[in-house]
Amino acid sequence: MDQLTQSYSPNIGESYFNLEESNHGNKQGLTQGQLNNFILKLLTTIDLPKLSELYFQQLQNTLPLSGLKIQFEDSRVVFGQNIQNSHVKTLNCMQMGTVVAIMDYSLTQPLSIRDWQILQQMHVNFCTPFKNALEHHKIKQFAMKDFLTSLGNRASYDETMIRLASHAHRSHQPFSLLVLDMDNFKQVNDAHGHQVGDKVLVACADTILHSLRESDFAFRFGGDEFCCLLPDADKHTSHIIAERIRSAIESEPLLQQHQISCSIGSATYHADDSQIGIFSRADEALYAAKQAGKNCIRNA
Structure with a gap:
């Protein structure tokens, strides 16, 4: 999984939150419109590496993020870099009380209260499509394996x-x-x-x-x-x-x-x-x- 770093969309680098509007409005995180826009972005793919990179690049456009590591089962996806002395926030992705993934967010500076609220909102709303993509990934991996030896087919x-x-x-x-x-x-x-x-x-x-x-x-x-x-x-x-x-x-x-x-x-x-x-x-x-x-x- 570490080798999968291709971009999903040519428009992925465009900012999708109107931060100026948000600064004059809701100071506790994203507005409902901004949140809906974010969720719609995540619904454009079910491919696990593409979805993860889409999430990372959307995060970068909104928060002082330098790196993202998603650890699941015996695999992981890593984007960006973990800068020395960076600030790390770790959040879990849960399913029926079980941790299915651990996500480490490396930040270039401490988060304000509003940015911390945004990160939590984005994380929570990423987890549902991520869990769907993870199930899709498992099915795809199973279909690519030889039943007897577990080698690739x-x-x-x-x-x-x-x-x-x-x-x-x-x-x-x-x-x-x-x-x-x-x-x-x-x-x-x-x-x-x-x-x-x-x-x-x-x-x-x-x-x-x-x-x-x-x-x-x-x-x-x-x-x-x-x-x-x-x-x-x-x-x-x-x-x-x-x-x-x-x-x-x-x-x-x-x-x-x-x-x-x-x-x-x-x-x-x-x-x-x-x-x-x-x-x-x-x-x-x-x-x-x-x-x-x-x-x-x-x-x-």
Whole structure:
């Protein structure tokens, strides 16, 4: 979630509260008209990162805010920056008596009574659309995961590939793709059945995931085929990571017991590449690894 920082609307930077009117009118916070306008802004999206950034930028137009951190479950969204010696206000987002998110507001100066009232009003009215967006986010995340291993599925791979290819095109930084196939997996299913086979696949997935960097992505394509996308990884880096995976699979106790190893094909994205092209090259490298006797790595 930390990487999602794209703007929602070109008009988002425009001030939407008439502060001069408010200073001569209601000094206890926002007028009903201002509050309605704010709520209508929040109803324009249900996408969690877009909604959060919309809220942050609207806050910045109204209060001396330097940063916003929203912590929910095991994820967080961060906007702006926490300036040293800044003033921090922490407010919770509640649902049926349970805290579903903690929001830290970093401020460049202490808030006046009126500004504190405004922050509380905005926070309370943000929480309802935020909770709806959070539920939408959970459903979307669930739909992007492989049911057995909890790795990303094919849809998640496609979305991540598009994002990395777009970033590589803009930044001229490479990324790499690993395509992995588990050696000797079919004999596990044939000899022990699918229940044991599923345990082996979960062990494979966990081993792959723990062999990656924090910034890397792992996916299960189906059966015993897995893929990894490695941001900002050139050919040398991808080979190091691939070897780490191969070695870990080879030495994992359950996989050792069933004589499971893995063959890996690696390809690195380049300037005139396509998403289909990089996958085809990695897949061909995987085939070469199989032909070379399995339990090895081949680079495209």
